[in-house]
Amino acid sequence: xxxxxxxxxxxxxxxxxxxxxxxxxxxxxxxxxxxxxxxxxxxxxxxxxxxxxxxxxxxxxxxxxxxxxxxxxxxxxxxxxxxxxxxxxxxxxxxxxxxxxxxxxxxxxxxxxxxxxxxxxxxxxxxxxxxxxxxxxxxxxxxxxxxxxxxxxxxxxxxxxxxxxxxxxxxxxxxxxxxxxxxxxxxxxxxxxxxxxxxxxxxxxxxxxxxxxxxxxxxxxxxxxxxxxxxxxxxxxxxxxxxxxxxxxxxxx
Amino acid sequence: xxxxxxxxxxxxxxxxxxxxxxxxxxxxxxxxxxxxxxxxxxxxxxxxxxxxxxxxxxxxxxxxxxxxxxxxxxxxxxxxxxxxxxxxxxxxxxxxxxxxxxxxxxxxxxxxxxxxxxxxxxxxxxxxxxxxxxxxxxxxxxxxxxxxxxxxxxxxxxxxxxxxxxxxxxxxxxxxxxxxxxxxxxxxxxxxxxxxxxxxxxxxxxxxxxxxxxxxxxxxxxxxxxxxxxxxxxxxxxxxxxxxxxxxxxxxxxxxxxxxxxxxxxxxxxxxxxxxxxxxxxxxxxxxxxxxxxxxxxxxxxxxxxxxxxxxxxxxxxxxxxxxxxxx
Numbered sequence: 001x002x003x004x005x006x007x008x009x010x011x012x013x014x015x016x017x018x019x020x021x022x023x024x025x026x027x028x029x030x031x032x033x034x035x036x037x038x039x040x041x042x043x044x045x046x047x048x049x050x051x052x053x054x055x056x057x058x059x060x061x062x063x064x065x066x067x068x069x070x071x072x073x074x075x076x077x078x079x080x081x082x083x084x085x086x087x088x089x090x091x092x093x094x095x096x097x098x099x100x101x102x103x104x105x106x107x108x109x110x111x112x113x114x115x116x117x118x119x120x121x122x123x124x125x126x127x128x129x130x131x132x133x134x135x136x137x138x139x140x141x142x143x144x145x146x147x148x149x150x151x152x153x154x155x156x157x158x159x160x161x162x163x164x165x166x167x168x169x170x171x172x173x174x175x176x177x178x179x180x181x182x183x184x185x186x187x188x189x190x191x192x193x194x195x196x197x198x199x200x201x202x203x204x205x206x207x208x209x210x211x212x213x214x215x216x217x218x219x220x221x222x223x224x225x226x227x228x229x230x231x232x233x234x235x236x237x238x239x240x241x242x243x244x245x246x247x248x249x250x251x252x253x
Numbered sequence: 254x255x256x257x258x259x260x261x262x263x264x265x266x267x268x269x270x271x272x273x274x275x276x277x278x279x280x281x282x283x284x285x286x287x288x289x290x291x292x293x294x295x296x297x298x299x300x301x302x303x304x305x306x307x308x309x310x311x312x313x314x315x316x317x318x319x320x321x322x323x324x325x326x327x328x329x330x331x332x333x334x335x336x337x338x339x340x341x342x343x344x345x346x347x348x349x350x351x352x353x354x355x356x357x358x359x360x361x362x363x364x365x366x367x368x369x370x371x372x373x374x375x376x377x378x379x380x381x382x383x384x385x386x387x388x389x390x391x392x393x394x395x396x397x398x399x400x401x402x403x404x405x406x407x408x409x410x411x412x413x414x415x416x417x418x419x420x421x422x423x424x425x426x427x428x429x430x431x432x433x434x435x436x437x438x439x440x441x442x443x444x445x446x447x448x449x450x451x452x453x454x455x456x457x458x459x460x461x462x463x464x465x466x467x468x469x470x471x472x473x474x475x476x477x478x479x480x481x482x483x484x485x486x487x488x489x490x491x492x493x494x495x496x497x498x499x500x501x502x503x504x505x506x507x508x509x510x511x512x513x514x515x516x517x518x519x520x521x522x523x524x525x526x527x528x529x530x531x532x533x534x535x536x537x538x539x540x541x542x543x544x545x546x547x548x549x550x551x552x553x554x555x556x557x558x559x560x561x562x563x564x565x566x567x568x569x570x571x572x573x574x575x576x577x578x579x580x581x
Binding site for chain 1: 437440441443444446447448450451452453454455456457458459511
């Protein structure tokens, strides 16, 4: 197996008496897409929060690009190349779609030292933002305030922002939640397209629809009650008795 | 780069049109009393535009901005016997208030939202009380007389000349702020205002951004305060009062905090409304409060909304929106 770009080892997370994650280990290699499935409350969002530095793991470690990032804050993790989208898309509502992407580009370009960069309004950034919007299929929405974008478009915008931020590892938290079938299909296409453009991009994706996971993931992890139950190819995991038991006959495919 | 130069030029032209042109008209037609009030208005515009960096740009509203305005005023008043030119006096006023703002800014780096607001309020009251109880600072009567110091070696004590001094300062401040507003710094502040957590998730140095904007707002407030002490001929505790901190926030809301010139419009309407009401009634604050309430409730985006409606109507047939239109 190739070396992992992101590796979680024995990660546990408790909120008081609630054990949201217990002893979760997973690896994801460059260019790989790992799907994470599991019922509500399985710990998917907590896992993402720990990986992205929003929650501090109670125990265990997280390694990104060979660096131990356990306990780093979200801002530092983001600067190290981990980008994420949120289950409920979070965009800057009073800024236009293009400006949203520009914020991500500013974040990628410098920290704070180069004040001259801060004070120039440059055309290069504008065209970079336009190109990213085009890549996620939002070119026509560039001048629209994000407050006026639909849920699906906001998710796509978040994706463009994560890419603009220069992420090598992308965490997609329920990217198709609340989307219509057409929109969901478009998002899947955009992500597939990204993997062709950036073959090294590692993607971690959670979804309720097995359809989305089957279309995107190379491997799938089944999470239940905060623990990894099954790991394998999407087909294997879908057919695994444990998966069937947990989903209680829900129609996964 | 031609593009960059064009941006400079566009912003410079805009500032001149909005500031210098009306100032020239006012200077030509206003009475002596009118010029006196307009000078006060312009000083409030400077103060409000600085405060709007917090209220409108970054969203981290401070309820104690008078502390920095007053610091500037007292800095100038304390130096009143040194016969320093205004160029030096105002720089010192800016430095003094920037240092005070930096101190509180560092102490409040981790405080957000209401907690941040309350700390700035308490700190402002603390400074007010320290000055009020301090004989060396003139306690409740303040420091006077404060003369209008020279600019470029010229005497500017005449009200009409001083008006132009204040307008010149506003022009510089507005131009600098205009550049910042349209820069990536301004963009990241707006992002922080809309969703701080998202800004952190992108890896932006949110605490630095907050600190820089807080010091910037304090420094501009200090500059306005330094001018105000010279306008009034004194520095008094009312320049540090919570009432003033509240007024300046109301001015931002009234004018429209999400628009660059909103605070300026708010300062004009507020100051003139207060001036006229005072000559009509004793209960100025009551009527003023009611008036503001109506405007803020009816127009959450402030008077700037009227401007938007007008321009939208005018441009409805012309080109589609672009970045500039959105940020005006």
